Amino acid sequence: MEDRDWMILHTLYKEKSITKTAQRLFISQPTLTKRLQQIEKELEVKIVDRGFKGVQFTPEGEYLAKCAEDMLHRLRVIKENLKxxxxxxxxxxxxxxxxxxxxxxxxALLKYFKDQYPQVEFQVKTGYSRDIFALLYSQEVHVAFIRGEYNWPDQKHLLFEENICVASKQEVDLEQLPQLPRIDYKTDVLYRQLVDNWWAERYIHPPYIAMVVDQGDTCKEMVANGLGYAIMPSLFLENVKGLHKICLTDKKGRPLTQKTWMMYHQDSLTLNVVNAFVDVVKQLDIYSL
Structure with a gap:
């Protein structure tokens, strides 16, 4: 089997679709189907069945998909170590x-690093912190930037800490929040739990959620137009004029905050590119970029 065969199996197992797999690998569907048949013939096993529910892997196919993930990881490590x-x-x-x-x-961070090390290329995956944490755990990424208190047993470095604020167009009384329209946005589970716990400690009644939007930026614009208040990290509210902000505290009067971390595996520092990047980030004030 060739390197691309392992990538075909790995991608097909994730997508469960010949069409989507072909699109991701930039090959035609007939070519993909033919190569899959050749792999089955070479190994003398049935790898997948195709039905109304899409591609279904056989037990032998499940095993090969797991091997594909391991093989691709090993190949990536070998290439990195050789370099x-x-x-x-x-x-x-x-x-x-x-x-x-x-x-x-x-x-701004990548530009700063690229200016110092022009031979470096970047492969970036973005998403909610819980998904990025999973990528780091499985070593699909070298370094992760994660917001919130995830239980990471290896190396991590605190980048910055933000206050959690109530933001509104007009001044509000915190005691009146349950009666006021709140604008929420889709965010990480840990951040949502942080805000929900703060609310539960202070109020008997649930919040009046007027709307839920897809992103924090959209939420901020709704607030700026006087459509309700929002509870957001302070970094969202920088350079926004005309908003009233109240930094929240817990029952003991301590500021309610969210931390942003750089996390990585100690073993990955043996790679020059990772070691250099970690050193650069530790020397920078990321918050001020």
Whole structure:
């Protein structure tokens, strides 16, 4: 089997669709189907069945899909280690970055690093922090930028800490929040739990959720137009004029905050590119980028 065969099996197992797999791998469906048949013939096993529910893997196919994931990981590590022998800060740096950080902080950070190490390329995956954490755990990324208190047993570095605020167009009384329209946005589970726990400690009645939008930026615009209040990290509210902000505290009067971390595996520092990137990030004030 060739390297591309393992990628075909790995991608097909994730997508469960010949069409989507062909699109992701930039090959035609007939070519993909023919190659899959050749793999089955070579190994003398049935790998998949195709039906109304899409592609279904046989037990032998399930085993090969797991092997494909392992093989691709090993091949990636081998290539990275070979490049490392030349003591160059080069090759591809794989990053997992939470949605908010990828939009507001990552572009400037990558430019700063690229200016110092022009031979480095970036492979970036973005998403909710819980998904980025899973990518880091499975070593699909070298370094992750994650918001919230995830239980990570390896290396991590605190990038910054934000206050959690009530933001509104007009001044509000915190005691009146249950009666006021609130605008929520889709966000990480841990952040949602942080806000929900704060609410439960303070109020008997649930919040009056007037609307739920897809992103924090949309939520911020709704607030700026006087359509309700929102509970958001302070970084969302920087450089926004005309909003009233109240930084929240817990029952003991301590500020309610959210932390943003850089997390990575200690073993990955043996790669020159990862070691250089981690050093650069530790020396920077990411919040001010």
């Amino acid at each position: 490392n022998f030349h003591h160059q800060v080069a090759r591809t740096l794989r990053l997992g970055v939470s949605n908010f950080i990828s939009k507001y902080k990552l572009p």
